[in-house]
């Protein structure tokens with residue numbers, strides 16, 4: 001665990017925002033102005049399923065509170081990479097977190113263990129809420145968010161409101177079809193965008209190709225940085241070094257993303273597309289520009305200015321800060 005010590009004086013009310021990812025749990029403590037006063041993070045447990053994840057969340061939230069000027073928090077908000085039942089705060093499954101294979105009452109368990117009200121929602125929805133209140137989506141009313149992380153997630157804001165949809169699955173662009181009959185996706189279907197542009201699928205392909213004898217610095221860089229997975233940081237470093245395989249994987253992701261994101265924009269006519277997630281925020285605006293270029297041939301804009309495609313403004317913290325906003329908004333609802 002790492003903690004950044006407090007930099008600001010105590011405010012009256014404090015919130016904890018939590019971003020639960022496949023590889024790490026990121027926590028911020030904020031006052032009612034949502035400026036972070038402390039941060040902490042830990043690795044997501046790779047065994048023990050949701051029960052172990054809750055233990056890790058409590059430990060890292062306690063550590064962040066300890067590093068903040070606050071003795072306690074008023075509420076907690078968390079974004080989870082999975083389908084969330086809005087009424088109960090249960091997470092039905094979270095395919096990118098190992099061992100999370102059945103429904104788990106996350107809100108109930110967090111409230112019991114932490115003793116404060118907890119609000120739970122899908123991770124990209126929470127991140128888009130953060131970006132709309134505090135970050136790059138502030139000027140817009142209609143925004144499509146596409147998060148490139150271990151998987152590819154999405155969320156939709158229309159008329160300033162985050163949409164949930166009938167099945168609470170609104171915005172799941174990672175499972176929009178990029179190639180009918182194409183590569184197998186983690187969801188069991190074929191040709192999903194995530195099968196080409198998710199970090200998890202990139203890692204599987206990189207392993208297969210290196211095992212077959214292809215040369216790449218990806219796994220050397222991974223070992224050198226003490227990691228066991230090809231994190232976004234490792235991929236970014238390999239790209240900087242001009243690694244051919246890393247470059248090919250990113251090219252393939254950009255090629256698959258273009259038609260899918262352009263189709264979504266053609267249907268929704270949003271004001272902006274926001275690109276984030278571990279990989280998306282690590283690669284930043286240059287990656288957003290490449291995705292935009294790949295969308296161009298498929299966009300219906302009749303010569304008018306094309307939709308802006310922007311990198312998330314809060315970087316790696318949009319999910320955690322969105323969690324703090326969610327906590328405050330649910331607490332005052």
Ligand SMILES: [Zn+2]
Nearest residue numbers: 175185187192
């Ligand atoms: Zn899929």
